[in-house]
Amino acid sequence: MSAPGVYADLQAQRSCWHPVAYGHQLGDKPARADLLGEPIVLWRGPGGEPRAMSDLCVHRGTALSLGWVKGDEIVCPYHGWRYAADGRCVAIPQLEDPSRVPARARVPAYQVQERYGLLWVALAEPRWPLPDVPELEDDAWALVSAGPYRWRSDAARQVENFTDFGHFPWVHPGLLGDPARPVVPRHEVRTEGNVLHYSIVRPEAPNTDDFPVFGNEQVSPPERRSRYELHLPYTIVLRLDWGGQRGMVYFFAGQPAVVIQEFENTIFGQDQVIVESQRPDRVPFDLAAELHLKFDAVAVAYRKAMRAHGLAADPSAPASPGGPVGRGGSFPVPGSVPEQGTAAPGSVPEQGTAAPGLPGQGATEAALPDS
Ligand code: FES
Numbered sequence: 001m002s003a004p005g006v007y008a009d010l011q012a013q014r015s016c017w018h019p020v021a022y023g024h025q026l027g028d029k030p031a032r033a034d035l036l037g038e039p040i041v042l043w044r045g046p047g048g049e050p051r052a053m054s055d056l057c058v059h060r061g062t063a064l065s066l067g068w069v070k071g072d073e074i075v076c077p078y079h080g081w082r083y084a085a086d087g088r089c090v091a092i093p094q095l096e097d098p099s100r101v102p103a104r105a106r107v108p109a110y111q112v113q114e115r116y117g118l119l120w121v122a123l124a125e126p127r128w129p130l131p132d133v134p135e136l137e138d139d140a141w142a143l144v145s146a147g148p149y150r151w152r153s154d155a156a157r158q159v160e161n162f163t164d165f166g167h168f169p170w171v172h173p174g175l176l177g178d179p180a181r182p183v184v185p186r187h188e189v190r191t192e193g194n195v196l197h198y199s200i201v202r203p204e205a206p207n208t209d210d211f212p213v214f215g216n217e218q219v220s221p222p223e224r225r226s227r228y229e230l231h232l233p234y235t236i237v238l239r240l241d242w243g244g245q246r247g248m249v250y251f252f253a254g255q256p257a258v259v260i261q262e263f264e265n266t267i268f269g270q271d272q273v274i275v276e277s278q279r280p281d282r283v284p285f286d287l288a289a290e291l292h293l294k295f296d297a298v299a300v301a302y303r304k305a306m307r308a309h310g311l312a313a314d315p316s317a318p319a320s321p322g323g324p325v326g327r328g329g330s331f332p333v334p335g336s337v338p339e340q341g342t343a344a345p346g347s348v349p350e351q352g353t354a355a356p357g358l359p360g361q362g363a364t365e366a367a368l369p370d371s
């Protein structure tokens, strides 16, 4: 199925934070998610603390997510074994003394945190903290979520599409780009640890009647400045501004969230057709595999950084530290993710993370300044 080459190494990505669900989707009942091919169960402790562990009961492999929560324990629906938050089985009702649990009766528990309205899980000790996006935790900004968008591609294809400036006038004419101005402005990428920084002032389409989402006044020709942080492997924070801060705040004061959501749905739909047609469906991280020109600087920096950090590897190479490169990692629940153009005005916001693995899936969150 897979051509030889360098692809995303899902094993290496176990030690990264990944969004697996919106926080509001997890209530009193356990929920399941798949992360990097691993079935996980999410549930909440008595104080609402999120918990994440393997979704396979050690007894007979039953999905714990079909069970229920009792106090700070999750109960398997098949024989009622109870597991504590650290994954230890603490009660086996079939025993004379249910507390005499063998030491092997436990399931892996994973680190989980709830931030920016999302549940983030790391399957192994995370190498990097979550990105800081203070706007998403600031009540002065309104949060608009869009997605998740599930694509039949890997997450890296989706991330690269988000970072690709050259396609705007072609794929999103009149919405994100102006076909009369297709030249990609110069931009430079600065890589610091696992974060790529770059910004660009680029030509943009004027607002349309359908999607009056941009903060620019109708000056012609409009431009907008986008400041990106791409946090390896799949999270992008994009801050946008059009220059006139006050005008933007006013512009968005009465903007209903649905306009922005429908705009994102349209943009993501346009991108989906393109990205799902790409072959190989996974990003080949070997720089010789595709043709890069100067304006593809971000993709080049991304591919280099992913390899440098061991997040992409050649599975056929004996020295490869990671396990098999699978295509797993679907998120039935929203990975949060990114796409350009969340018309977040004012100088900020839009944060996203791409869910790893296949299918590609994304959601966007835009924080908009409240009036
Ligand atoms: S399968 Fe879970 S308790 Fe038996």
Ligand SMILES: [Fe+2]
Pocket: 161, 162, 167, 168, 171, 172, 267, 271, 340
């Ligand atoms: Fe796009």
